[in-house]
Amino acid sequence: MLLELDFSHETPIYLQIRNQVVMGIADGRLAAGERLPTIRALAREAGINMMTANKAYALLKQEGYIQTDRRSGVTVRAELKSGGAVPDRIRSGLRLLIAEAKLGGAERRALLDLCGQIYDEMEETE
Amino acid sequence: MLLELDFSHETPIYLQIRNQVVMGIADGRLAAGERLPTIRALAREAGINMMTANKAYALLKQEGYIQTDRRSGVTVRAELKSGGAVPDRIRSGLRLLIAEAKLGGAERRALLDLCGQIYDEMEETE
Amino acid sequence: MLLELDFSHETPIYLQIRNQVVMGIADGRLAAGERLPTIRALAREAGINMMTANKAYALLKQEGYIQTDRRSGVTVRAELKSGGAVPDRIRSGLRLLIAEAKLGGAERRALLDLCGQIYDEMEETE
Amino acid sequence: MLLELDFSHETPIYLQIRNQVVMGIADGRLAAGERLPTIRALAREAGINMMTANKAYALLKQEGYIQTDRRSGVTVRAELKSGGAVPDRIRSGLRLLIAEAKLGGAERRALLDLCGQIYDEMEETE
DNA sequence: GTGGTCTAGACCACA
DNA sequence: GTGGTCTAGACCACA
Numbered sequence: 205m206l207l208e209l210d211f212s213h214e215t216p217i218y219l220q221i222r223n224q225v226v227m228g229i230a231d232g233r234l235a236a237g238e239r240l241p242t243i244r245a246l247a248r249e250a251g252i253n254m255m256t257a258n259k260a261y262a263l264l265k266q267e268g269y270i271q272t273d274r275r276s277g278v279t280v281r282a283e284l285k286s287g288g289a290v291p292d293r294i295r296s297g298l299r300l301l302i303a304e305a306k307l308g309g310a311e312r313r314a315l316l317d318l319c320g321q322i323y324d325e326m327e328e329t330e
Numbered sequence: 331m332l333l334e335l336d337f338s339h340e341t342p343i344y345l346q347i348r349n350q351v352v353m354g355i356a357d358g359r360l361a362a363g364e365r366l367p368t369i370r371a372l373a374r375e376a377g378i379n380m381m382t383a384n385k386a387y388a389l390l391k392q393e394g395y396i397q398t399d400r401r402s403g404v405t406v407r408a409e410l411k412s413g414g415a416v417p418d419r420i421r422s423g424l425r426l427l428i429a430e431a432k433l434g435g436a437e438r439r440a441l442l443d444l445c446g447q448i449y450d451e452m453e454e455t456e
Numbered sequence: 457m458l459l460e461l462d463f464s465h466e467t468p469i470y471l472q473i474r475n476q477v478v479m480g481i482a483d484g485r486l487a488a489g490e491r492l493p494t495i496r497a498l499a500r501e502a503g504i505n506m507m508t509a510n511k512a513y514a515l516l517k518q519e520g521y522i523q524t525d526r527r528s529g530v531t532v533r534a535e536l537k538s539g540g541a542v543p544d545r546i547r548s549g550l551r552l553l554i555a556e557a558k559l560g561g562a563e564r565r566a567l568l569d570l571c572g573q574i575y576d577e578m579e580e581t582e
Numbered sequence: 583m584l585l586e587l588d589f590s591h592e593t594p595i596y597l598q599i600r601n602q603v604v605m606g607i608a609d610g611r612l613a614a615g616e617r618l619p620t621i622r623a624l625a626r627e628a629g630i631n632m633m634t635a636n637k638a639y640a641l642l643k644q645e646g647y648i649q650t651d652r653r654s655g656v657t658v659r660a661e662l663k664s665g666g667a668v669p670d671r672i673r674s675g676l677r678l679l680i681a682e683a684k685l686g687g688a689e690r691r692a693l694l695d696l697c698g699q700i701y702d703e704m705e706e707t708e
Numbered sequence: 709g710t711g712g713t714c715t716a717g718a719c720c721a722c723a
Numbered sequence: 724g725t726g727g728t729c730t731a732g733a734c735c736a737c738a
């Protein structure tokens with residue numbers, strides 16, 4: 205999976221990496237067990253500092269999205285979290301975005317269609 | 331409307347204010363034309379600096395959510411809807427959150443129900 | 457001539473009044489010798505403070521656009537400044553606006569056409 | 583590019599900086615991709631506060647004239663032209679200045695020549 | 709009184 | 724080192 209980094213974007217680079225890996229896993233571009241580049245390789249390919257690559261991986265690991273192993277390097281975790289309530293952090297994020305969309309004139313139907321469409325584009329993994 | 335600021339949160343204070351005002355408008359707690367506290371009053375009540383309050387209002391003003399009037403202070407803008415497509419910034423935000431929710435085990439049905447519920451809680455304004 | 461004041465605009469009200477009177481004279485809606493409302497009348501009609509109306513008229517008078525007379529009140533000055541070089545203040549203003557227009561993608565031809573058109577809409581007075 | 587700031591001018595310092603950068607880009611003194619001084623350097627050189635320098639850059643960034651990069655600092659944005667119509671804000675500004683020039687005695691020909699000359703002095707960038 | 713601007717000094721996340 | 728954020732205190736034009 206190719207990372208697309210925007211160095212002039214407000215989102216820190218390490219977060220851009222984290223976010224793209226998360227979305228990559230969700231939409232199936234990154235399969236469970238798949239190997240990710242080493243910190244060193246990632247830093248070289250993306251033209252970033254190793255500290256930055258390290259920070260992104262540390263976050264992904266702490267969140268349970270990837271795991272590191274001395275032999276197989278960095279891999280996408282096979283077993284992901286199981287069902288249950290959507291955590292507050294995500295709810296809050298959705299609340300803000302939906303508020304902005306609504307004030308921007310988005311209809312209920314259009315917004316839910318959009319969300320469903322986004323979800324479906326990721327469905328392949330299931 | 332009472333602002334709830336978390337000074338230890340990663341989100342800057344001025345953004346927390348901006349976000350809460352946006353959500354306040356969307357869910358009807360802030361009506362069009364309603365007066366918001368002056369910069370000074372907001373700073374005093376929230377225990378923050380005037381510059382911080384100013385920055386929050388400047389952002390809201392630039393985004394078209396409020397307007398400042400040399401006579402009547404700060405008011406919620408009446409007309410907001412620009413209708414049409416949901417801007418990319420919001421789409422990207424939704425994509426990330428939905429990816430995280432899905433990896434957290436959220437079913438399609440549950441997620442759309444949540445979004446619909448969030449939207450409906452704001453519906454009163456319509 | 458009806459004044460259109462925007463109380464939430466960044467331009468101070470007294471300047472909005474001054475600007476609209478200047479443009480009114482230039483495009484012929486205000487003829488030389490024509491009477492303007494008194495400060496009191498202007499303040500009442502426009503819903504503004506008398507100090508604000510006073511400030512606008514004081515500026516217009518100082519710039520030579522209007523004159524006050526005990527008998528005939530406030531009138532548009534008959535004889536306006538004669539030819540000569542465009543003052544630096546206006547040149548600077550044009551330079552900034554033209555720079556912005558050019559960076560916005562305006563072609564030379566289109567920009568000059570626009571300026572000529574604006575000038576012609578005022579021509580009737582000549 | 584040397585900034586010329588007038589601390590006693592009615593135009594706020596941060597706006598003077600913004601305006602001069604815009605004109606600098608338009609007339610080619612600032613090339614696309616060129617680095618601007620850091621906020622700290624600008625503040626030091628110009629004898630102003632960091633917050634003021636920050637405000638100027640924040641405005642230029644928001645308007646799309648520059649971009650900030652955590653690695654290479656502040657640079658002039660390469661692509662700017664959005665082509666098409668001249669926005670109302672600029673039209674209004676031109677209308678006022680042209681009215682003032684006309685009342686000051688400027689002939690149509692002289693005024694358009696002036697505008698053309700101003701535009702041509704910036705042409706080198708094309 | 710109101711928003712807007714500015715300063716001097718400080719801390720922080722990021723790279 | 725860099726941009727971003729925040730504070731305490733101040734001044735100013737405007738209304």
